[in-house]
Amino acid sequence: MRIADFLHLTGSSIIAHRLRSGLTILGITVGIAAVVLLTSIGEGVHKFVLSEFTQFGTTLVGINPGKATTAGGTMGVFGSVRPLTIEDSEALKRLPFARAVVPFVQGNAEVEAGNRSRRTTIYGAGAQMPEAFSMKVASGRFLPADDPTAPRAFAVLGSKLRHELFGERNPLGQRITVGGNRYRVIGVMESKGTVLGFDLDDTVYIPAARAMELFNRDSLFEIDVLYYEHYPVETVVKGIKRTLETRHGREDFTITTQQQMLDVLGSVLNVLTFAVGAIGGISLLVGAIGIVTIMTIAVNERISEIGLLRALGAKRSQILGMFLGEAMVLAAIGGMAGLVVGVGTAQLLHLLLPAMPVHTPVEYVVMAEVVAVVIGLLAGVLPARRAAHLDPLEALRTE
Amino acid sequence: MIDLEHIHRNFQVGDQTVRALDDVNLHIEAGEYVSIMGPSGSGKSTLLNLLGLLDRPSSGIYRLNGEDVTSLSDTQQARVRNREIGFVFQMFHLVPRLSAEENVELPLILAGIPPEQRRPRVAAVLEGLHLSNRRHHKPEQLSGGQRQRVAIARATVTNPKVLLADEPTGNLDHKSGQDVIRILEDLNHRGITLIMVTHDQEMGQRARRQLHMLDGRLLNGQRNDDA
Ligand SMILES: Nc1ncnc2c1ncn2[C@@H]1O[C@H](COP(=O)(O)OP(=O)(O)O)[C@@H](O)[C@H]1O
Numbered sequence: 001m002r003i004a005d006f007l008h009l010t011g012s013s014i015i016a017h018r019l020r021s022g023l024t025i026l027g028i029t030v031g032i033a034a035v036v037l038l039t040s041i042g043e044g045v046h047k048f049v050l051s052e053f054t055q056f057g058t059t060l061v062g063i064n065p066g067k068a069t070t071a072g073g074t075m076g077v078f079g080s081v082r083p084l085t086i087e088d089s090e091a092l093k094r095l096p097f098a099r100a101v102v103p104f105v106q107g108n109a110e111v112e113a114g115n116r117s118r119r120t121t122i123y124g125a126g127a128q129m130p131e132a133f134s135m136k137v138a139s140g141r142f143l144p145a146d147d148p149t150a151p152r153a154f155a156v157l158g159s160k161l162r163h164e165l166f167g168e169r170n171p172l173g174q175r176i177t178v179g180g181n182r183y184r185v186i187g188v189m190e191s192k193g194t195v196l197g198f199d200l201d202d203t204v205y206i207p208a209a210r211a212m213e214l215f216n217r218d219s220l221f222e223i224d225v226l227y228y229e230h231y232p233v234e235t236v237v238k239g240i241k242r243t244l245e246t247r248h249g250r251e252d253f254t255i256t257t258q259q260q261m262l263d264v265l266g267s268v269l270n271v272l273t274f275a276v277g278a279i280g281g282i283s284l285l286v287g288a289i290g291i292v293t294i295m296t297i298a299v300n301e302r303i304s305e306i307g308l309l310r311a312l313g314a315k316r317s318q319i320l321g322m323f324l325g326e327a328m329v330l331a332a333i334g335g336m337a338g339l340v341v342g343v344g345t346a347q348l349l350h351l352l353l354p355a356m357p358v359h360t361p362v363e364y365v366v367m368a369e370v371v372a373v374v375i376g377l378l379a380g381v382l383p384a385r386r387a388a389h390l391d392p393l394e395a396l397r398t399e
Numbered sequence: 400m401i402d403l404e405h406i407h408r409n410f411q412v413g414d415q416t417v418r419a420l421d422d423v424n425l426h427i428e429a430g431e432y433v434s435i436m437g438p439s440g441s442g443k444s445t446l447l448n449l450l451g452l453l454d455r456p457s458s459g460i461y462r463l464n465g466e467d468v469t470s471l472s473d474t475q476q477a478r479v480r481n482r483e484i485g486f487v488f489q490m491f492h493l494v495p496r497l498s499a500e501e502n503v504e505l506p507l508i509l510a511g512i513p514p515e516q517r518r519p520r521v522a523a524v525l526e527g528l529h530l531s532n533r534r535h536h537k538p539e540q541l542s543g544g545q546r547q548r549v550a551i552a553r554a555t556v557t558n559p560k561v562l563l564a565d566e567p568t569g570n571l572d573h574k575s576g577q578d579v580i581r582i583l584e585d586l587n588h589r590g591i592t593l594i595m596v597t598h599d600q601e602m603g604q605r606a607r608r609q610l611h612m613l614d615g616r617l618l619n620g621q622r623n624d625d626a
């Protein structure tokens with residue numbers, strides 16, 4: 001039988017049973033649309049989170065106090081961990097691959113300027129922070145490279161905090177107090193927005209040593225090392241480890257490369273996308289059951305037609321092909337419609353909620369359509385086999 | 400062209416064996432006009448279905464054009480049905496969603512014949528049966544007689560050697576029945592081997608050769624040379 005004739009026969013049967021075919025197609029449409037929509041959102045979130053992370057570049061290594069154990073906790077809980085100090089940070093600066101080294105402490109404190117005050121996040125940082133995290137100074141300058149153990153009391157404001165405290169007035173050179181200590185404002189950062197939930201604009205940057213004092217801590221939260229790209233990450237990790245081990249006497253710190261973080265994050269996000277897609281897959285399964293049901297009814301209704309076709313010389317394989325084909329065409333149409341609806345809804349959602357990141361990868365679109373056709377094929381197999389194995393005489397007798 | 404030797408066809412119904420065909424021996428020459436008569440349940444349809452390769456005998460040999468067709472595979476039998484045999488049924492068996500023309504086209508489509516070769520053949524048979532102006536009609540828009548004519552067109556569009564008709568007038572009024580018989584006889588005049596099952600004595604007696612069946616057995620056939 002020729003393909004065109006095959007399609008014509010299949011099409012005539014689908015059109016002859018419009019309502020039933022329509023409902024079957026709808027089942028698959030909903031399933032595919034759900035898969036496409038949910039994976040689009042999953043992928044969108046995935047891409048969004050990864051881009052948030054990689055905006056600082058991938059040649060960044062973080063060092064935290066305490067050794068992460070295989071059990072997941074840190075030994076730090078049981079004491080006997082040496083703090084990460086400003087001196088450690090200074091030692092790391094002398095490594096050849098170190099492009100920028102930033103000691104880092106964080107906490108909350110009251111910030112006052114004149115009669116305005118605001119409780120906000122305080123970042124204790126080093127002079128090289130803008131370089132390490134690709135941040136830009138809007139006016140003035142960032143914290144200078146003072147003696148890191150005894151820095152001058154300078155502060156740099158995030159753009160939002162600057163407006164909260166000074167409005168339209170020029171804050172440069174003004175005095176503020178942070179946690180009761182006096183600082184002079186020497187710079188304002190460009191707006192950076194929220195990164196992973198942290199509002200980098202509603203903040204004030206002060207020298208790390210002063211922040212440690214303010215929060216009464218003897219250890220940094222973290223030291224971030226930006227390294228030159230041409231150094232392999234293993235060399236960097238080894239260099240940092242050797243330096244700190246020499247200073248601490250043992251490995252009581254944890255080094256996390258950006259790549260490791262991305263890998264972990266990536267696999268977590270993949271699970272997310274997969275889980276979300278699986279939920280859509282369930283509705284697809286329901287659609288498939290719909291096809292099985294409808295095709296079983298179709299075979300029952302057309303038993304006499306099957307007998308006739310056999311009498312006219314149709315081979316079993318041709319009968320099988322016709323019913324399989326019908327199931328596949330139904331599923332393929334449903335798949336197409338589902339793609340349109342799914343991608344359309346995803347885009348609409350993005351239009352209505354710009355904050356909702358959506359992304360529909362082409363390979364998902366292709367895969368969804370292939371899956372639809374395969375589902376049609378699988379769902380059609382049982383009814384079609386039954387049709388092909390009908391005894392032509394029995395079939396002819398059935399009215 | 401048709402040779403049946405010691406054909407038996409048994410059906411198992413519960414613990415009883417129904418002998419639908421009981422030692423049937425039959426020889427039919429190409430171009431013959433044969434009617435098969437007999438009371439209901441005597442095995443006429445069973446015999447016709449067997450001749451049309453829709454059924455297999457329980458034992459015995461069936462030769463068509465000298466070839467033993469009982470041992471052919473399903474697929475090979477389907478091909479023989481498609482090329483050599485035409486069926487006309489009492490119930491017409493047209494596909495309701497297809498037009499008259501498309502119904503007639505079916506056997507050619509199944510044979511994989513391209514449309515440009517199909518169209519003239521379909522048009523010719525429809526023309527010959529005065530159905531040209533009905534070719535786009537669906538079966539439900541046709542009268543019984545017209546439906547049976549479409550079925551005959553479908554049975555003959557492949558130029559089969561044998562035309563098998565099982566009570567072709569059973570669902571028709573007298574006049575349409577007469578028309579259909581005349582069409583079948585006309586086809587026979589032009590060379591097709593016509594084998595027709597009927598329980599209508601009057602119709603059966605028009606055939607040159609009449610076979611009578613009773614309880615699965617073929618009674619001695621006689622020739623009617625006045626037909
Ligand atoms: N598929 C079948 N299963 C059981 N018995 C059958 C079957 N087909 C036919 N028979 C029996 O075989 C006999 C002949 O049937 P059939 O050839 O249809 O008779 P006719 O066409 O002469 O009326 C009947 O007794 C019928 O009941």
Ligand SMILES: [Mg+2]
Nearest residue numbers: 443444445565
């Ligand atoms: Mg009968």
